[in-house]
Amino acid sequence: MAPKYCDYYKVLGVARDATAEDIHEAFRRLARKYHPDVNPDKKAEEKFKTISEAYEVLSDPTKRARFDSLGRQWRPGQEFVPPEGYGAGEPARRRGKFSDFFYSLFGGGFAPNFAGMETGPPPTPPPAAPLRGADIETEISITLEQAYQGARTTVAVRAGGTGNLAGMVRKYDVKIPAGIRDGARIRLAGQGRPADKKGLPPGDLFIRVRIAPHPVFRLRGDDIESDLAIAPWEAALGGKISVPTLDGAVEMSLPPGSQSGRRMRLRGKGMPKSDGPRGDHYVVLKIVVPESLTDRERELFEQLARESAFQPRK
Secondary structure, rough: OEEEEOOHHHHOOOOOOOHHHHHHHHHHHOOOOOOOOOOHHHHHHHHHHHHHHHHHOOHHHHHHHHHHHOOOOOOOOEOOOOOOOOOOOHHHHHHOOHHHHHHHHOOOOOOOOOOOOOOOOOOOOOOOOOOOOOOEEEEEEHHHHHHOOOOEEEEEOOOOOOOOOOOEEEEEEEEEOOOOOOEEEEEEEOOOOOOOOOOOOOOOEEEEEEOOOOOOOEEEEOOOEEEEOHHHHHHHHOEEEEEEEOOOOEEEEEEOOOOOOOEEOOOOOOOOOEEEOOOEEEEEEEOOOOOOOOHHHHHHHHHHHHOOOOOOOO
């Protein structure tokens, strides 16, 4: 039976142009999760073998180049027939160390390089990275104003593990940078779970930020959007009009003949960005009419209806 193609980049969760540092960091992160010493699940052990194999290939420039030469047309799980000149199989005594797919690429008793020279037996999987303490992730909810202006807030986290610290609540003073986006994570290094073994560092604390819905403003990526109610005569005549923004009220010029639903831009009044100018604030016009009229207002509207030639449904 033909071996199944394995996408080593997807196994490690990195892009095809990932750097050596990206690959090493991805392996360390996954090893901490799936290493048999910390995860007794049998499926985790198999997952760790696949992770180690992917790291073995992608961390070696020669093996990585050979894998990349297959092209991008292959899909994970697809039956794989190696091109001419690739590995020719693996003796039964070696089975289990790596997958059939690995040996179909790099041969049996040795891993040939591109010049066809033997480079020795297949290398063993890389040693597991030192198992520091586990990371912790928690969530906080902030207001749109806090995300816009930046803020400081307190986050309470319940400690896990065993011993005297188990179940204790620890509080952290956290700086929210101006312009933070919904779903972004803030890292507090060394504030995660303690390591099981002395001498190893603790994990990190990751705080995922959620921006609560705002009653007036809507977040649209880098931009802010809000509705603005205007009277029929304001829409028809135009003029200066006050618009609320997260920076306070600003004056905006309303063109004559403005229609309901029109979006008007206030440049630079959106969310701050770390790599450039602020986003924009978009105002969506909503023409509203009085729900009840005074006698004089009714008289004026009736006069307008008689004298105007405007036909809105033509």
